[in-house]
Amino acid sequence: MFERSKITQACEQFALRLQRTIGDSRVIDDPDILEQYATDKSHCEGVFPHLAVRARNEQEIAAVLRLASEYGVPVVPRGAGTGKSGGAIPFYGGVVLDTTRLKSIVEIDKENLLAVVQPGVITGEFQAQMESEGLFYPPDPNSLESCTLGGNVAHNAGGPRAFKYGVTREYVLGVRAALMGGELISPGKRTVKGVAGYDVTALMVGSEGTLGVFTEITLKLVRTPTELSTLLIPMPSEEAAGMAIAKIVAGGLVPRVLEFMDGVVVDVLRQKGIAGVSKSTHALILAEIDGNSEMHVEREVLQLAELCENSGAEEIFVAKHGGDREKLWAARRVMSDALAETAKHKVSEDIVVPRSEAPRLLAGLKKISKHYGVSVPSYGHAGDGNYHVNVLWDDDGFEPSAVVRDIFELTLSLRGTITGEHGVGLSKKPYLPLEQSANLIGVQQAIKRALDPSGLLNPGKIFTE
Amino acid sequence: MFERSKITQACEQFALRLQRTIGDSRVIDDPDILEQYATDKSHCEGVFPHLAVRARNEQEIAAVLRLASEYGVPVVPRGAGTGKSGGAIPFYGGVVLDTTRLKSIVEIDKENLLAVVQPGVITGEFQAQMESEGLFYPPDPNSLESCTLGGNVAHNAGGPRAFKYGVTREYVLGVRAALMGGELISPGKRTVKGVAGYDVTALMVGSEGTLGVFTEITLKLVRTPTELSTLLIPMPSEEAAGMAIAKIVAGGLVPRVLEFMDGVVVDVLRQKGIAGVSKSTHALILAEIDGNSEMHVEREVLQLAELCENSGAEEIFVAKHGGDREKLWAARRVMSDALAETAKHKVSEDIVVPRSEAPRLLAGLKKISKHYGVSVPSYGHAGDGNYHVNVLWDDDGFEPSAVVRDIFELTLSLRGTITGEHGVGLSKKPYLPLEQSANLIGVQQAIKRALDPSGLLNPGKIFTE
Numbered sequence: 001m002f003e004r005s006k007i008t009q010a011c012e013q014f015a016l017r018l019q020r021t022i023g024d025s026r027v028i029d030d031p032d033i034l035e036q037y038a039t040d041k042s043h044c045e046g047v048f049p050h051l052a053v054r055a056r057n058e059q060e061i062a063a064v065l066r067l068a069s070e071y072g073v074p075v076v077p078r079g080a081g082t083g084k085s086g087g088a089i090p091f092y093g094g095v096v097l098d099t100t101r102l103k104s105i106v107e108i109d110k111e112n113l114l115a116v117v118q119p120g121v122i123t124g125e126f127q128a129q130m131e132s133e134g135l136f137y138p139p140d141p142n143s144l145e146s147c148t149l150g151g152n153v154a155h156n157a158g159g160p161r162a163f164k165y166g167v168t169r170e171y172v173l174g175v176r177a178a179l180m181g182g183e184l185i186s187p188g189k190r191t192v193k194g195v196a197g198y199d200v201t202a203l204m205v206g207s208e209g210t211l212g213v214f215t216e217i218t219l220k221l222v223r224t225p226t227e228l229s230t231l232l233i234p235m236p237s238e239e240a241a242g243m244a245i246a247k248i249v250a251g252g253l254v255p256r257v258l259e260f261m262d263g264v265v266v267d268v269l270r271q272k273g274i275a276g277v278s279k280s281t282h283a284l285i286l287a288e289i290d291g292n293s294e295m296h297v298e299r300e301v302l303q304l305a306e307l308c309e310n311s312g313a314e315e316i317f318v319a320k321h322g323g324d325r326e327k328l329w330a331a332r333r334v335m336s337d338a339l340a341e342t343a344k345h346k347v348s349e350d351i352v353v354p355r356s357e358a359p360r361l362l363a364g365l366k367k368i369s370k371h372y373g374v375s376v377p378s379y380g381h382a383g384d385g386n387y388h389v390n391v392l393w394d395d396d397g398f399e400p401s402a403v404v405r406d407i408f409e410l411t412l413s414l415r416g417t418i419t420g421e422h423g424v425g426l427s428k429k430p431y432l433p434l435e436q437s438a439n440l441i442g443v444q445q446a447i448k449r450a451l452d453p454s455g456l457l458n459p460g461k462i463f464t465e
Numbered sequence: 466m467f468e469r470s471k472i473t474q475a476c477e478q479f480a481l482r483l484q485r486t487i488g489d490s491r492v493i494d495d496p497d498i499l500e501q502y503a504t505d506k507s508h509c510e511g512v513f514p515h516l517a518v519r520a521r522n523e524q525e526i527a528a529v530l531r532l533a534s535e536y537g538v539p540v541v542p543r544g545a546g547t548g549k550s551g552g553a554i555p556f557y558g559g560v561v562l563d564t565t566r567l568k569s570i571v572e573i574d575k576e577n578l579l580a581v582v583q584p585g586v587i588t589g590e591f592q593a594q595m596e597s598e599g600l601f602y603p604p605d606p607n608s609l610e611s612c613t614l615g616g617n618v619a620h621n622a623g624g625p626r627a628f629k630y631g632v633t634r635e636y637v638l639g640v641r642a643a644l645m646g647g648e649l650i651s652p653g654k655r656t657v658k659g660v661a662g663y664d665v666t667a668l669m670v671g672s673e674g675t676l677g678v679f680t681e682i683t684l685k686l687v688r689t690p691t692e693l694s695t696l697l698i699p700m701p702s703e704e705a706a707g708m709a710i711a712k713i714v715a716g717g718l719v720p721r722v723l724e725f726m727d728g729v730v731v732d733v734l735r736q737k738g739i740a741g742v743s744k745s746t747h748a749l750i751l752a753e754i755d756g757n758s759e760m761h762v763e764r765e766v767l768q769l770a771e772l773c774e775n776s777g778a779e780e781i782f783v784a785k786h787g788g789d790r791e792k793l794w795a796a797r798r799v800m801s802d803a804l805a806e807t808a809k810h811k812v813s814e815d816i817v818v819p820r821s822e823a824p825r826l827l828a829g830l831k832k833i834s835k836h837y838g839v840s841v842p843s844y845g846h847a848g849d850g851n852y853h854v855n856v857l858w859d860d861d862g863f864e865p866s867a868v869v870r871d872i873f874e875l876t877l878s879l880r881g882t883i884t885g886e887h888g889v890g891l892s893k894k895p896y897l898p899l900e901q902s903a904n905l906i907g908v909q910q911a912i913k914r915a916l917d918p919s920g921l922l923n924p925g926k927i928f929t930e
Contacts (some may be wrong), residue, residue: 191817
């Protein structure tokens with residue numbers, strides 16, 4: 001769609017104009033820095049951007065979008081680059097627009113339970129600040145220590161707590177965004193209700209930087225629950241774990257976290273000497289229950305424990321305080337890296353199936369593993385039916401795309417979705433037509449053209465052209 | 466935008482083709498029926514449609530949209546016609562597409578807590594059916610005994626329970642919709658998480674029949690809470706009620722219902738002899754607390770009661786069972802009609818302000834009432850800051866638009882929104898530019914053109930052209 005040579009030419013003129021507009025020092029062409037902007041936490045291969053801008057404010061963001069539009073330069077918005085689907089990597093070059101310098105918490109409104117933030121605020125830092133005010137921002141993507149709220153909103157990030165609290169989308173009341181061309185819009189509201197016009201906010205959430213660049217975000221908060229208990233439950237088999245999880249959900253319990261780790265993951269954790277993983281452990285459940293009544297939380301902890309015992313759990317570890325809770329989380333925290341160490345290559349998908357289809361998913365994954373002779377461990381947010389399915393292999397010549405396609409086809413045959421958290425970006429765009437009809441993709445592309453007629457904002461993402 | 470004579474001509478040819486396609490008897494031109502389709506529960510004046518179709522299935526809906534597109538005929542989708550903003554009334558004539566005949570509950574999936582319904586299912590009937598299965602669909606617009614789920618989704622309906630459970634949007638996992646032209650799309654998912662592509666579902670929710678016509682809706686359900694208590698709390702003043710509500714919210718209590726009725730409303734209710742309204746009552750709070758633990762619900766009832774007593778309540782009525790609960794709801798149920806009886810004319814707006822701004826809103830409304838010499842009673846979903854503000858007058862020559870504009874300007878000065886539940890439709894379209902910038906409205910119109918280039922789907926709604 002875009003020729004590299006034309007973009008190179010456009011970028012030269014664009015860079016000169018931009019330097020005059022926002023200052024020489026703002027426009028980065030240092031190849032070492034540009035190299036960093038050519039990768040993220042996915043396995044996608046992007047290309048180097050021609051240049052980069054670390055914007056300091058909304059005016060600079062708007063200026064980049066206005067001039068890029070004028071000169072025909074692709075713009076790739078970028079937060080901390082922690083994405084797993086290549087959303088922040090240039091596909092055609094152009095300019096990377098880094099928003100991590102916009103890191104102010106603009107406003108905290110305790111009475112109305114909302115905060116206004118700039119896109120570059122680190123999620124974990126925001127959460128810590130809110131907690132010090134007695135407030136709680138639940139979405140907790142795995143990368144929360146380094147990812148930005150702007151990136152979270154662009155990808156509608158999830159995390160373990162989504163089972164009780166929902167994903168990022170549920171917490172975005174409104175955004176302020178610059179469109180390609182530099183115009184600013186402020187869809188949304190500061191109230192919990194509001195139905196004036198189309199829900200443009202919801203459209204921007206999860207649009208992966210292809211419709212606009214956030215300059216400000218209004219987030220809904222809740223009050224920090226006063227009580228919290230963490231449970232780590234070693235299970236004798238995956239089936240037993242599945243049964244326990246089904247009983248927990250069917251029993252109407254809503255733990256804020258309900259995580260599952262399969263037998264392969266447990267074997268790796270056992271080798272690492274992780275606490276709680278014994279010889280007879282063949283699956284793990286990690287759960288957290290919170291609330292404002294100590295008695296109520298304790299009762300739910302007992303109920304959950306009992307359901308797990310009825311499904312075969314022999315020992316259950318419970319912790320209520322910081323350090324002790326962190327020990328129980330150790331298994332979950334080290335898992336991804338520990339898995340990666342077991343093989344030369346790893347890809348990780350983030351599929352979702354209707355909760356009741358989990359046993360069929362796990363059985364199907366075992367067949368796929370056997371068929372291709374690769375390890376396919378999975379773990380994830382069992383309460384939501386959201387599993388991180390990994391493919392591990394050593395042979396440099398092995399091409400995992402057939403395995404990945406089989407995993408997606410299995411998922412879709414169970415009426416699931418190919419991505420629950422990571423988004424489509426570059427990594428899943430060839431697979432989107434497996435899930436969505438040509439009509440539906442056509443509608444999305446028409447929306448894209450409506451907001452970005454030149455197609456210059458994060459081009460090459462989500463849709464194959 | 467559309468000339469009546471041209472539409473009349475187009476409709477003649479369209480009617481012939483449509484009769485050949487879906488059968489003579491399906492196409493309605495009986496003026497008595499068409500007259501019914503020229504009104505809804507708003508005070509808007511629409512025009513008669515040229516014809517109407519009571520579709521029986523998706524194929525007929527798609528056929529109407531395909532042929533209307535071909536002949537240039539405006540299409541006005543319609544549920545039960547209970548809307549309050551004129552969304553279902555023709556503005557240019559054309560064909561009314563009535564979807565109330567599509568009234569099947571297609572699927573109930575208890576394990577995954579979802580149901581698939583056709584758009585014509587009556588909300589209250591759906592809720593009753595779900596409750597008989599131990600399931601709960603929370604959104605409860607006031608018209609739930611007659612309104613349809615299709616209409617609810619088209620307007621993102623709210624209701625008293627939104628304070629705890631959120632509005633319709635939170636329960637729509639996916640839709641199946643026919644676009645102008647007849648193409649079908651199925652955005653959304655059957656899982657609680659999913660981020661594949663843009664959130665087209667969220668865009669369709671609340672689009673007021675201007676982007677597509679729903680043929681099927683996938684709704685998220687929750688489990689029926691086992692415990693429920695209703696409280697009616699007469700308060701000595703509006704200020705005392707406001708203080709109590711602020712304390713309830715600040716205390717972290719989340720009753721599922723938290724309604725407020727002001728002094729003017731109370732006076733009208735007192736004249737009606739409504740139970741609980743005494744001489745010293747000058748405001749009312751109606752609250753409901755639900756949950757799965759009797760003890761927990763009882764404790765919250767006591768907490769809420771205590772906060773109200775601390776703010777001046779002398780007597781609190783509590784009920785736990787059907788008939789007794791209904792008695793406490795009597796005030797809320799009769800209120801709208803009782804108010805209407807007190808004057809020859811009434812308009813009702815549904816504004817929202819950030820919760821903390823409620824005292825300033827009520828004070829401002831009193832000033833407006835005094836300035837214009839009209840009664841401006843208000844009641845509503847105080848927990849959400851969502852107030853139904855009424856203007857009552859007797860003089861046939863009085864024009865309420867200046868009052869309405871002042872109410873909206875007051876609302877927006879408090880950083881609220883002009884509509885929390887009813888939508889923009891015809892009634893609020895002149896006021897949308899008070900709330901939203903030209904850029905934001907432009908983006909929405911661009912999205913509209915992307916999905917409906919001919920502008921034939923529910924034309925004249927939301928946007929002034």
